[in-house]
Amino acid sequence: KAGVTQTPRYLIKTRGQQVTLSCSPISGHRSVSWYQQTPGQGLQFLFEYFSETQRNKGNFPGRFSGRQFSNSRSEMNVSTLELGDSALYLCASSPWDRNYGYTFGSGTRLTVV
């Protein structure tokens, strides 16, 4: 069974640009969540999608957005990049029952210069 796949693995962008990250969940998983991981703030929740609808959103500015497609694949977009957006972005998927636990991808390492 394939795991959670995130592409690309690494990205370098310039301040002010925008970026799109992609996540393919485990087959059959309908919930996809995104997290930002930084050395200073640790792991922080960005948002969760279920059946193409955003169910929950963390405390991030509107520059961070996402969507989910009918095949459960999800994309995350960050516009007007800032230096502080440099982080590891993790995607996680779960079956319908969230308390089963989430399976994480390897992440996309975004560096903003």
Place this chain on the structure above:
Amino acid sequence: AQRVTQPEKLLSVFKGAPVELKCNYSYSGSPELFWYVQYSRQRLQLLLRHISRESIKGFTADLNKGETSFHLKKPFAQEEDSAMYYCALSESNTGKLIFGQGTTLQVKP
């Protein structure tokens, strides 16, 4: 406010010694708690769920609602246990995971 606290950034023990990684939480409802582990250069992976009361790789964790704790324990540490361990709480109405800052476990030979 919902919060997960892991008081130790680094825990260093010798192989064969007992291990206890501490986790305390603050949550107004009935918590769902997890331990995740990240081995060097690997992805974050689920280690334990409190609802299943299971033992994985010799690790156990008991939810103590009175002390609002969910400490991770193993009687005899192995070198391959060296990793970063995260305690996480799942909000019941959102499913959002709130993570602690993580504890690095270093098991010395």
